Amino acid sequence: MPGIYDFAAQSLAGEDVPLRRFEGQVLLIVNTASACGFTPQYKGLQALQEALGPRGFSVLGFPCNQFGAQEPGDASQIGQFCESKYAVTFPMFAKIDVNGSGAHPLYQYLRAEKSGLLGSSIKWNFTKFLVDRTGKVVGRYAPTATPEAIRKDIEALL
Template sequence: MTNIYDFSVTDIRGHARSLEAYRGQVLLVVNVASKCGFTPQYAGLEELQRELGADGFSVLGFPCDQFGHQEPGDESQIQQFCSTQYGVTFPMHAKIEVNGPNAHPLYRWLKGEKPGVLGTEAIKWNFTKFLVGRDGQVIKRYAPTDKPASLRSDILAACKAAE
């Protein structure tokens, strides 16, 4: 796989979706969870989506239950939580694994493109973020502690880079 558009995912409603549909957009790919100390970041992610969506930007949320069983619900429960608690409008996807032998191919690729601290590829916790440019290549990886608002200037730069 050479860019993010080579991958297919399953949306939160169970439909297969090609990421080709996002060609030319700047993407922020995030593994999310509903019962995590970082869960309030949903609000910041949604703010970025609403503010920058018209500029060709989208957050892509991927629920994951690999960290402290902090995403115990099924897709319907996750969707309802995101909608009622945070008004999420950005695309949400079916629950996936981001580490280990059953890691989704998208996440295997993302981690290989931008390893973490000291070159480790493993995702350390919920709300690890990957910024992907309009060319489908990973620009930067962010830690779970990086608040969405702190990514704004990088996202804006990526949105302007290949207009």
């Protein structure tokens, strides 16, 4: 059975990034969108990155356009938006699908590991998965869960 570190994803710059690069860190994996009511959560995600990054934590952002077409831009536009509007420094990846037959294998794995209240499908942008230092998916949070509300769970793993 594959683990979180067996996957790779493409960065916004087009580089293949093996998730093994993040081995030993606590991760918060989030499907993001630039034109969503939850988009201001980028600010809280960046605050978590700045505060907890030095302790072995990273947010990983995965843009997705499957929910209300709220991530219409290409990689360059997404990167520019995240940098100019929210000064995002955490890794952002190329746009992916998180549901359906074309879902990225990482998200197929995450959904299988931690189902939501209404099943395994991702319901909307800014669904969050918390991964411990060993690569185990230990939590799933709804889009309404703010980064600030998740901080204590992250710190408990650090």
